[in-house]
Amino acid sequence: MGIAEELFLVTGKKALVTGGATGIGRMIATALVRAGADVMIASRKGEECAKVAAEIDALAKAEKTGGKITGFAGNVATEDGISHLVAEVKSRTDRLHILVNNSGATWGAPMAEFPYGSWARVLDVNVTGLFHLTRELLPLLQAAATPADPARVINLGSVMGSAPIGDGAYSYSASKAAVHHLTKILAKELAGKHITFNAFAPGPFQSKMTAFATGTPEKAEKVGKAVPLGRIGSPDDIAGATLFLCGKGGAYVTGAILPLDGGQSVETGGKVFGE
Numbered sequence: 001m002g003i004a005e006e007l008f009l010v011t012g013k014k015a016l017v018t019g020g021a022t023g024i025g026r027m028i029a030t031a032l033v034r035a036g037a038d039v040m041i042a043s044r045k046g047e048e049c050a051k052v053a054a055e056i057d058a059l060a061k062a063e064k065t066g067g068k069i070t071g072f073a074g075n076v077a078t079e080d081g082i083s084h085l086v087a088e089v090k091s092r093t094d095r096l097h098i099l100v101n102n103s104g105a106t107w108g109a110p111m112a113e114f115p116y117g118s119w120a121r122v123l124d125v126n127v128t129g130l131f132h133l134t135r136e137l138l139p140l141l142q143a144a145a146t147p148a149d150p151a152r153v154i155n156l157g158s159v160m161g162s163a164p165i166g167d168g169a170y171s172y173s174a175s176k177a178a179v180h181h182l183t184k185i186l187a188k189e190l191a192g193k194h195i196t197f198n199a200f201a202p203g204p205f206q207s208k209m210t211a212f213a214t215g216t217p218e219k220a221e222k223v224g225k226a227v228p229l230g231r232i233g234s235p236d237d238i239a240g241a242t243l244f245l246c247g248k249g250g251a252y253v254t255g256a257i258l259p260l261d262g263g264q265s266v267e268t269g270g271k272v273f274g275e
Contacts, residue, residue: 007249011036011066014093014144015246018076018085018133019043019103021052023207024156024200024238028100031239032246033060033067040092042085043103046073076103076129077121086136096140098246101130101155106172106209119171126175130155131182138195145194150254152246155183157199159261167271176201180257187255196254198245203261204273205233213273223273228263 015032019025020041032039033056041049049071060067072088075081089096105125107118134153145151160169161176180199187197204223206214214220214232224231237260244250245258259265 008243008247009035010098010243010246013037013097013246014095015039015098015100016089016096016137017041017100017102018074020100021045021049021071023209024202024205025100025102026052026056027205027235027238028102028154028242029069030056030059030235031242032098033057033069034063034065034239035243035247036066037098037246038067038093039069040089041069041071042074042088044073044075044077046071049073076101076133077105077125078129079132082129082133082136085133089137090140093140095144096137097144097151099134099137099141099151099153100242101134101153103129104156104172104209106169108168108172110168111170114170122171123175123178126172127178127182130179134186138190138193141195142193147194148251149248150194150196150251152250153186153195153197154242154245155179155197155199157183157201157257159201159203159259159264162201162257162259162261162265165271167273183257184255191254196245196251198250198253198256198258200238200241201257201259201261201265202233202238203227203259203264205238210273224262226271226273227261228267231262233260233262 015037017029020029029041053069053071056069074085105122141151157179158176160173161180183197183199220232
């Protein structure tokens with residue numbers, strides 16, 4: 001085994017990726033399966049998760065990675081939904097090496113028109129659901145954790161939670177700032193349990209959530225021009241960061257907010273999706 005395989009493969013590890021059927025969640029799930037993990041993906045649309053899981057599974061078999069994937073319904077927006085999701089995971093495994101809290105919601109509107117109810121809806125998924133799902137899965141994470149190979153939790157933040165960028169998505173930006181801070185709190189409190197907590201802070205990537213701005217090659221190119229590195233993010237950018245944090249190479253990293261934004265968080269002014 002070469003050093004790349006030693007540091008970045010996740011062979012045999014059990015993983016859950018919420019919101020794993022689309023966008024960044026699918027990119028993460030695909031990377032983990034291709035690196036040998038046994039992955040579960042869950043979202044409100046269980047049929048879509050099962051379909052995507054079959055597509056990723058076929059890729060893994062063709063590449064002979066040894067990875068596996070299953071998909072099923074899971075809703076992190078409510079307490080009952082979280083209870084059902086946790087029960088589903090526990091029925092499939094007694095330990096969890098990797099948890100990726102990727103499920104997310106957003107809402108955009110001018111400040112004067114921003115609906116009251118839409119604030120709570122976004123926070124319920126992005127912060128409240130993330131916290132309670134993680135708490136309920138702690139026993140499985142602890143069962144997989146060792147001092148040399150901690151269990152890993154990756155939370156999905158955003159460049160909009162790192163920099164004062166609203167773009168009309170006020171509740172989303174606030175929720176992602178909360179995700180970043182919560183990630184650091186949990187990293188500090190649970191280091192002694194041998195569980196690492198880190199967050200991605202992505203800039204623009206193609207997904208359903210960003211389809212209004214990146215849904216076509218022309219739109220993606222236009223948005224990319226506003227990024228210091230001159231392009232939007234790619235699946236490889238997500239895959240590399242995922243395998244770093246989840247593999248042996250990332251075992252000593254916790255409490256980090258990893259910017260995957262092409263340099264947007266270190267420049268001043270501008271908007272995530274350009275003008």
